[in-house]
Amino acid sequence: MGVVTPATERFGVVESVTTTTSTIPTDAPEGDGTLTWDSTTVVVVEVSSDGVIGTGWTYGSPACASVVEQVLAPLLIGRGPLDVTGCWSAMVAALRNIGRPGIGGMALSAVDCALWDLKARLLDVPLHRLLGCVHDSVPVYGSGGFTTYDDDQLAEQLSGWVTERIPRVKIKIGESWGRAEARDLRRVRHAREVVGPQTELYVDANGGYQVGQAVRVARALDELDVRWFEEPVSSDDPAGLEVVRRSTAADVTAGEYGYDLAYFGRMVGCVDCIQVDVTRCGGITELLRVAALAAASRLQVSGHCAPHQHVAALSAVPNLRHLEWFHDHVRIERMIFEGTLDPDHGCLRPRDDRPGHGLDLRRDVLDGFRAA
Numbered sequence: 001m002g003v004v005t006p007a008t009e010r011f012g013v014v015e016s017v018t019t020t021t022s023t024i025p026t027d028a029p030e031g032d033g034t035l036t037w038d039s040t041t042v043v044v045v046e047v048s049s050d051g052v053i054g055t056g057w058t059y060g061s062p063a064c065a066s067v068v069e070q071v072l073a074p075l076l077i078g079r080g081p082l083d084v085t086g087c088w089s090a091m092v093a094a095l096r097n098i099g100r101p102g103i104g105g106m107a108l109s110a111v112d113c114a115l116w117d118l119k120a121r122l123l124d125v126p127l128h129r130l131l132g133c134v135h136d137s138v139p140v141y142g143s144g145g146f147t148t149y150d151d152d153q154l155a156e157q158l159s160g161w162v163t164e165r166i167p168r169v170k171i172k173i174g175e176s177w178g179r180a181e182a183r184d185l186r187r188v189r190h191a192r193e194v195v196g197p198q199t200e201l202y203v204d205a206n207g208g209y210q211v212g213q214a215v216r217v218a219r220a221l222d223e224l225d226v227r228w229f230e231e232p233v234s235s236d237d238p239a240g241l242e243v244v245r246r247s248t249a250a251d252v253t254a255g256e257y258g259y260d261l262a263y264f265g266r267m268v269g270c271v272d273c274i275q276v277d278v279t280r281c282g283g284i285t286e287l288l289r290v291a292a293l294a295a296a297s298r299l300q301v302s303g304h305c306a307p308h309q310h311v312a313a314l315s316a317v318p319n320l321r322h323l324e325w326f327h328d329h330v331r332i333e334r335m336i337f338e339g340t341l342d343p344d345h346g347c348l349r350p351r352d353d354r355p356g357h358g359l360d361l362r363r364d365v366l367d368g369f370r371a372a
């Protein structure tokens with residue numbers, strides 16, 4: 001049990017940490033340059049204190065739930081729920097021999113996000129107010145454009161975002177580890193025709209190209225006014241990212257596989273915008289530190305996927321660029337939560353009328369997709 005302090009007397013202690021793992025089929029086969037999938041697993045963490053529940057989640061292996069239940073939960077029971085960074089530090093220390101990158105980092109992230117939501121609810125304030133709101137709204141870009149889509153599916157999805165007045169869209173390229181370059185470029189041209197000249201067009205190769213090929217593709221993308229070239233080569237190849245950066249007018253970006261602050265320290269200087277995923281990097285606690293690290297190098301940050309887990313945190317980041325409105329996760333979050341947001345003129349506005357992140361779990365829906 002934790003130490004009894006004036007705060008724990010007033011706000012109680014963490015009483016339970018539970019998980020639910022659900023696997024939700026996609027609405028169509030999805031794929032990018034280096035992976036294909038037909039379902040997505042979400043691991044939801046609920047942390048309770050004094051009858052109040054905070055919720056966080058990550059999109060990862062069911063093994064994340066085991067790490068939460070067996071390693072992290074015992075550390076938190078009995079601790080004061082207001083001391084989120086203290087909880088986070090204890091969890092980070094406990095992950096040393098298990099490994100922070102990957103499953104350990106995702107488990108940490110989901111619990112950290114749940115703790116921040118719990119704290120805001122205990123204090124009865126919206127989470128973005130607790131964190132210190134800088135931006136009343138968070139710009140988003142429509143993201144999907146999977147390599148598995150045919151031309152009609154791609155056009156329908158892109159047109160939907162344009163109709164919603166989202167002024168930025170991203171599609172996947174680098175199909176089959178760069179072996180379908182001609183189709184990649186044809187799909188980018190098709191995307192440009194569909195969205196017109198006024199919409200910013202982004203691409204993501206998910207590390208599918210080799211360096212020389214990425215440079216050639218980048219030159220072709222410049223002609224189509226592509227503004228964002230994400231992971232043209234592996235994000236584990238900083239020298240390669242640098243070569244591509246020098247060859248293109250587009251911003252070269254990466255960071256979605258960052259699991260700790262040290263990773264982002266290495267990524268600074270390799271990219272034009274730091275991408276960060278709050279469900280992987282170590283939660284809101286670490287995201288705010290990543291943003292500060294980026295700011296020290298005059299870089300902006302962009303949130304990767306899981307839009308509703310990012311909105312409050314990114315609204316508190318001065319050097320914010322935007323947030324990914326990822327088709328797969330938007331669909332899942334609208335299914336499993338009540339209170340989700342809709343973009344308005346390309347922005348999400350965090351809610352001021354509810355405490356915490358403002359979402360309520362649809363327990364029946366989540367349980368319907370629960371792993372046996």
Ligand SMILES: [Mg+2]
Pocket residue numbers: 204206230231256
């Ligand atoms: Mg990406």
